Amino acid sequence: MATKRRPLRPNLSGAQSGSNMNFRPGGPDITRSEARGTRPTAAPTSIREILVMGVIHLCKKTIFFNTDLKVALYLGSLFLISLIGDFLPFPKTYFARSDNLFNMYFVKVGWGWTLLFTVPFLVLTALTLSCGDMKNMLRHHFPRIFIATFFWFFWTKIFNIIETSYGRCTVRGFQTKSGCLKAGHLWHGFDISGHAFILIHSSLVLIEEARPIIKWETIKEHIRNELHNRSVKENTGTNPLRALNDEQMRTLKFLYTRLTPIIRTLFIGMAALQLLWDIMLVGTMLYYHRMIEKVISGIIAILTWYFTYRFWYPTPGLLPDAAGNGFFHYQRDSFAFKRPTHLPGCSAAPSSSGSGVRANPNGTSGTRIPGKGGLAGSPGGAGINTQQIPTFMGMPLFTNAKAASAAANLLQTQQQQPQHQETGVDS
Structure with a gap:
């Protein structure tokens, strides 16, 4: 015969006991400020936002293809395809014409198109990561554009000389x-391919300068959680924004909300432009210059990229900084998930050095679970067996010491009641 369902918290009085809320977060007599495991939920996502994020995800897959592998493909293709083209000319297509639309209006002014998308993207992302500090943005980030432009101008002039x-x-x-050219004749020289250089150089600059978009959406979550932590006077955790002052937090929230739609639009344009440069590079491999001229230009472009974005900018103490750096680091793994040293039902004895600490996905640390076997104790929680603490999939349901202690005591009381009833029947 079915019995009436008993509430988990029969000891609560007043309105709380009448409501039989078996799911109240934090346990009995726990205020919201003490419920460290709770966090504000995100706002509902609109259909438009979902579609935009789908496009952003597709662009990320396109532009952030393994860079080292892409560099190897550049060099290998320049050598192999160009070598084949030197001995076995490929069939002529629209891209073989020097006056084709893409060559006239894109490749010949390729660096201008690259700057058109890269400069505003760099300024907006760096300004946001600098919490509105214009001087920091100009000093630590904007020089990368001047350096890239200098190398483009320097190498193309060297090729011409x-x-x-x-x-x-x-x-x-x-x-x-x-x-010679004015007289209508041809000039034969060692013409290092400026087209191959500008296409590879522009592609690599676009890839590196677009990296701030990686995990950009997590900044919104960090802002929400950090504002919540400050509202409840919680200073613990690993939120990357915890070192910012109140003014920087307000500026960051304002800039992130206002500039994110523009940053996403620019990123989509950068991904499309980078794909166009790769397509035009294939046309250059097939129909223009000799193999040695294209391979040398590709090597120079790759060495320039490696020197700046892989050696110079990541080196601590040297300006400018790498793309994505700022007053906080949002692209790092901000939490570490640690499994408990002893799970209910395991035959192994609990370790004497277990931590019992669980980090939340949003970067905040949980509270140690009181108990034996190396878990940190607390007032009212000493002597509690870890097997009596309510768990789900091996992890404790409560991250607050007071809530865990009360729940464990209540569970122990409920387990003892049937034993007393059976004893009374037998007697």
Whole structure:
């Protein structure tokens, strides 16, 4: 015969006992400020937001393809495809024409298109990560654009000087390239491919400067949790924003809310432009320049990228900083999940050095569970067996010491009641 369901907290009085709330967070007599495990929930996500995040995810998969592997593909393709093209000319297509639309309006002004998307993206992301500090943004981030532009200008000029100095006209009597071309003749020289260089250089700069978008959405969660922590006077945890002052928090929240839609739009444009540069690079491999000229330009572009973005910028103490750095570090793993040293039902004895600490996914640390076997004790919780603490999938249901102690005592009392009833029947 079915019996009436008993509440988990029969000792509560007044309105609480009448409501039979078996799911009240934090346990009996626990105020919201003491319920360390609770956090404010996120706002509902709209259909538009879901669609935007789907596009952003697709763009991330496209632009953040393994960079080291992409560099290897660049070099291998420049060598293999260009070598085949030197001996076995490929069938002519629209991309073989030097006056094709993409070559005239994109590749020839390729660095301008790269700056059109990269500069505002860098400024907006760096300003947000600097919590509105314009001087920090200009000093630690903006110089990367000048450095990339300098190398683009420097190498293209070097390529032109080499071609002019070590070439000759098809008709004798013309000693300069400009005079030969003005007369309608051809100039033969060692023409290191400026197209291959600018396409690879632009692609790698776009990839590196777009990296702040990685885990950008987690900043919203960090802001929400940090504001909650400060409202309940909770100073513990591993939230990356905990070191910011109140003014920086207000500025960060304002800039993140206002600038995120623009940053996402710019990132989509950067991903599309980077894909276009890869397509145009294939056309350059197939129809323009000799293999050695393209391979040398590709090597120079890759070495320039490696020197700046892999050696110079990540080096501590040198300016400018790497993309994504700021007053806080949101791209690091901010929590570590530790399993308890003893789970209910295990035959192994509990370790004397177990921590019993569980870190929450939002970066805040939980509270030690009172008990024996190395778990930190607390007033009212000493002597509680770990097997009596309510658990789910091996982890304690409560992250507050007071709540865990009260729940364990209540569970122990309920387990003893049937024993007393059976004793009375037998007697």
